Amino acid sequence: MTRSADAASASVTVTATAASNGTTTLTYRANVLKAGTIREITVAFPAGSTGRITSVNGTVSSVSSTVLRWRPTRVITVAAGTRLVIPFYGFRLPAGGPWTLGFKAIGTARQTLTSGYGVLQPLKTYTAATTVTASNPIPGQTTELRYRSTVTRAGTLGSVRMQLPTASTGTVTSVNGTLSIAGGYATWKPKAVLNLAAGARISIPLYGVRLSKYGGIMPLTLSATTSTGTVLSSGTGSLSLIAPPAAMPAVAATGFAAIPPGCPSSWPTxxxxxxxxxxxxxxxxxxxxxxxxxxxxxxxxxxxxxxxxxxxxxxxxxxxxxxxxxxxxxxxxxxxxxxxxxxxxxxxxxxxxxxxxxxxxxxxxxxxxxxxxxxxxxxxxxxxxxxxxxxxxxxxxxxxxxxxxxxxxxxxxxxxxxxxxxxxxxxxxxxxxxxxxxxxxxxxxxxxxxxxxxxxxxxxxxxxxxxxxxxxxxxxxxxxxxxxxxxxxxxxxxxxxxxxxxxxxxxxxxxxxxxxxxxxxxxxxxxxxxxxxxxxxxxxxxxxxxxxxxxxxxxxxxxxxxxxxxxxxxxxxxxxxxxxxxxxxxxxxxxxxxxxxxxxxxxxxxxxxxxxxxxxxxxxxxxxxxxxxxxxxxxxxxxxxxxxxxxxxxxxxxxxxxxxxxxxxxxxxxxxxxxxxxxxxxxxxxxxxxxxxxxxxxxxxxSQGTINVPADTTAAQVRVAVPKQPLQTSTQP
Structure with missing residues (x-):
């Protein structure tokens, strides 16, 4: 791909793109400063990188531990201002960055066609950031659960497997896919092809989930994979299912019985x-x-x-x-x-x-x-x-x-x-x-x-x-x-x-x-x-x-x-x-x-x-x-x-x-x-x-101060010897 550009600057850039197989593609771009026929291009890459590196329209060889050489497989003549784009596939980058990387294109007359430096930012990575929410998070109630997670690896979505709350039941349904329930998990498969880029957000609703009468703070897992089992996202969300106090029946406030004959209407203090x-x-x-x-x-x-x-x-x-x-x-x-x-x-x-x-x-x-x-x-x-x-x-x-x-x-x-x-x-x-x-x-x-x-x-x-x-x-x-x-x-x-x-x-x-x-x-x-x-x-x-x-x-x-x-x-x-x-x-x-x-x-x-x-x-x-x-x-x-x-x-x-x-x-x-x-x-x-x-x-x-306890200068002592008694107890929880 080429475009017109100001020949006064090479404008070198280096970008990283995650590949579906877990490697990274580095793409080098530069403006041609002098017309000529390309003999080779050399590029620097981050120290500590590994991988089997390939490219297109040329052969790749190693110059040193941090430099690659690309030579075209056909004659390529470029004019000043041409934008060079050279991808290199298969890198496994080290941690760290950013890195300043050199780029140089040499002509067949061994003249420099373009040269400069570009800055490679670390590949953007994503965490799954999985969450699970409930529309009605009360034990014993029916609720909608929604599972959300971020795609950490690009690919074609095959299925999403979601852990259900312990002992939940109900006729569970979803949308835009087929749903199966087995072994405490719900598995959702899309009806249409879904190609997901890294960073995309998955959101799967489950309707009609009947929660058990027990709640608590439950860790629930989600795993999104391709049809061949490649993991696109995997994480755990915490769902709080907290039951409010149970409703109790009303207890009638009956009146006091008449005071029997011979009994006082009040007692001594x-x-x-x-x-x-x-x-x-x-x-x-x-x-x-x-x-x-x-x-x-x-x-x-x-x-x-x-x-x-x-x-x-x-x-x-x-x-x-x-x-x-x-x-x-x-x-x-x-x-x-x-x-x-x-x-x-x-x-x-x-x-x-x-x-x-x-x-x-x-x-x-x-x-x-x-x-x-x-x-x-x-x-x-x-x-x-x-x-x-x-x-x-x-x-x-x-x-x-x-x-x-x-x-x-x-x-x-x-x-x-x-x-x-x-x-x-x-x-x-x-x-x-x-x-x-x-x-x-x-x-x-x-x-x-x-x-x-x-x-x-x-x-x-x-x-x-x-x-x-x-x-x-x-x-x-x-x-x-x-x-x-x-x-x-x-x-x-x-x-x-x-x-x-x-x-x-x-x-x-x-x-x-x-x-x-x-x-x-x-x-x-x-x-x-x-x-x-x-x-x-x-x-x-x-x-x-x-x-x-x-x-x-x-x-x-x-x-x-x-x-x-x-x-x-x-x-x-x-x-x-x-x-x-x-x-x-x-x-x-x-x-x-x-x-x-x-x-x-x-x-x-x-x-x-x-x-x-x-x-x-x-x-x-x-x-x-x-x-x-x-x-x-x-x-x-x-x-x-x-x-x-x-x-x-x-x-x-x-x-x-x-x-x-x-x-x-x-x-x-x-x-x-x-x-x-x-x-x-x-x-x-x-x-x-x-x-x-x-x-x-x-x-x-x-008592909010209505019970006023006299100050205790010396605690009241029992003046008689009462035998200590054993207390029957149980080890049952």
Whole structure:
């Protein structure tokens, strides 16, 4: 190709073009300055280049390691101003550049026809820059996916292979090509020939993709190739499929029942109640652990109720009801007693039962036990948490009871008891949920004693500390249980401005979760002073809420979890963080921020990251403004790996504040008595003081200042020796 040009300048240029076989073509251009017949042309090329070099209309030979000679195969006579164009094929260029390269044309009379230098810029390369986007990126929904990628090598497009999101389904279609689905990939082939240059952008839409109920941040690959398999583009795009919090059914806010005759319309303040004489007689020494056992026919009660007690002993027993609190460090006050109560040795509990679907429920029940005693809950039973101590002088056991304030009074704080979780771990007389993947219960009943905590369930190990702390501070506090959340959950905004959830509050029915979610949406603040909360899904079997079912048949332990319904039902969208694993106890080192106000930065709290931990999963919904206010590292019991612990906060659109504590240890540190099988030193006074300050900061932050905790100059001490209790745990994730 020639054109007229100013003969005063050679105007040498050198350009690079990528070839389809992966090599580079260098094209040299120059203006002829003197007319003549071409004998040869010599060109310089970048040092370090390799390849088998060819050209057209001439032969190519090597002059040196950086110079080539081209000689025409026919006579070529040129005039001044002629534009010479000489391509050289097959280069494999080194990295680097730009390069200044010489060009010289010699005539048959050995005269110089043209000469000069041109600058070769590095060959432009392209990255695939693959992206995958979704029009409706919500797990469980149908969406359009669009895969985009940049062609990095020129060629004729044969097909585009795209990885689909895990477990996606649906009737998937596209445009301008044929589509096939196999093995989790969609392969698109164009209907017409598509010759693509390097740098071209591919965009393939996939319609009708039904996402699985699980989402997360998914890496999805794309590969575009020719019909012979040459790769034109290959890369990975990241697709975020994040489910918003699941919609919950409305829970009716039923009114409060009329106050029964003889019951007060208001109750003493926490300060007034704890000014009454306390006693340490509530404590059962470890030497009295034995065969005696007891349970109550109600989990919670209110003034005017009667609760039946069932005991197995065979000896006369004393039955004493203790209201748990502070009481100058003694921890309880005697409210009611009856001595010399005759008992029998009850028949053994029965394990069995079959569901309507034919599943073996493996439920252990002592419902057939005969009644030992009826206990009237009257005006003397100030609302609170109670331990009913049953003793025959040789052995003793507790039966726990929570007494509600049903007067309609709204309190600053409500502390919830995790009664459904206590029952899940209860092995008394047979099996618990955790007795084994194939042998654990599918139905749990409250019609039997607890074998943990000397009959108190997980109250003494994880929950008494919160009660002791709140009442030692004189807070306006009231109490209820998981069973009450299911039954009266719509009343939560009328009962309290702020709710404390305990250390291990794992088992939630739909009504429980819906009520808690609704309360947050209506401005109730929540401090979850635990971890692994609202993790497993249960269904109460009747209005009396004496038993609950759990689906361990569909997919073992997996199908028992809320998250099995999909990512929208995980705990993180509800409370801010999600369960990770059971851990061996580790040290928390304090930092800065409001949660540590009053605690020097760098304070070590040995054993505080304990039981189980939560953290913020990147693939789950994060509330706007979600903040990690405390963090540390634990060690998973199952595999020994280090895992993060994140204590988080967020403010809901309603203005409600939500704190997620992400470790079991808050409550037990407040009484310096953590589970005996955590294999960590008992918290010392300094650790108790630090955690007490942290809990006070949490209470004041989450309540938006409506809970004003008195300054802690010396943390309240338990004046009685309570035996340390082991905590039944599971290594199941």
């Amino acid at each position: 926490t300060v007034a109640e704890n000014a009454k004489a306390g006693t340490g007689d509530w404590v059962i020494p470890a030497s009295m652990n034995g065969q005696l056992a007891a349970y109550l026919t109600k989990v919670s009660a209110t003034c005017g109720d009667t609760v039946d007690l069932k005991v197995t002993s065979g000896n006369p027993v004393s039955v004493v009801a203790y209201r748990m609190g502070y009481y100058a460090g003694l921890g309880a006050r005697e409210v009611w007693r009856q001595d010399d109560v005759p008992t029998v040795v009850q028949d053994a509990p029965i394990t069995g039962g079959t569901s309507a679907e034919g599943h073996d429920l493996r439920m252990t029940s002592a419902a057939h036990w005969t009644k030992t005693l009826s206990i009237p809950v009257d005006k003397d039973w100030v609302p609170g948490t109670y331990l009913i101590k049953v003793s025959d002088g040789q052995s003793a056991s507790y039966a726990p009871l929570t007494v509600r304030d049903d007067t309609g009074t709204k309190h600053d704080l409500l502390i919830q008891q995790a009664t459904t979780t206590w029952q899940a771990y209860n092995r008394y007389g047979g099996v618990s949920f955790y007795s084994g993947p194939e042998t654990g219960s599918g139905r749990l009943t409250f019609d039997r004693p607890y074998n943990e905590g000397q009959g108190s369930g997980q109250y003494l190990t994880l929950e008494q500390g919160l009660v002791f702390w709140a009442e030692s501070k004189g807070l306006d506090v009231t109490y209820w249980t998981n069973n009450d959340l299911d039954e009266f959950g719509g009343q939560l905004p009328a009962r309290a401005a702020t709710v404390f959830l305990p250390g291990h509050d794992e088992y939630y029915s739909l009504r429980m979760r819906a009520a808690l979610s609704q309360a947050i949406a209506r401005g109730v603040n929540v401090a979850n002073l635990g971890a692994n909360t609202a993790y497993r899904l249960i269904t109460f079997t009747g209005d009396d809420r004496r038993a609950w079912d759990i689906d361990r048949y569909t997919d073992g332990y997996t199908s028992t979890t809320w998250r099995y319904l999909g990512d929208a039902y995980a705990s993180q969208p509800l409370l801010g963080a999600e369960y990770f694993c059971p851990v061996t106890a580790s040290t928390l080192t304090t930092g800065t921020g409001w949660i540590y106000d009053g605690v020097p930065a760098g304070t070590r709290l040995p054993g505080f990251i304990a039981g189980e931990v939560d953290y913020v999963w990147p693939g789950l919904y994060k509330h706007p403004g979600l903040t990690t206010v405390a963090s540390g590292t634990g060690t998973c019991r199952s595999n020994g790996r280090a895992v993060p612990m994140h204590a988080t906060t967020f403010t809901a659109p309603s203005g409600a504040r939500v704190f997620n504590g992400s470790t079991f240890a808050y409550g037990c540190f407040l009484v310096r008595r953590c589970p005996s099988n955590w294999t960590v030193p008992a918290p010392d006074a300094a650790s108790q003081q630090a955690v007490g300050t942290m809990v006070a900061n949490i209470a004041e932050w989450v």
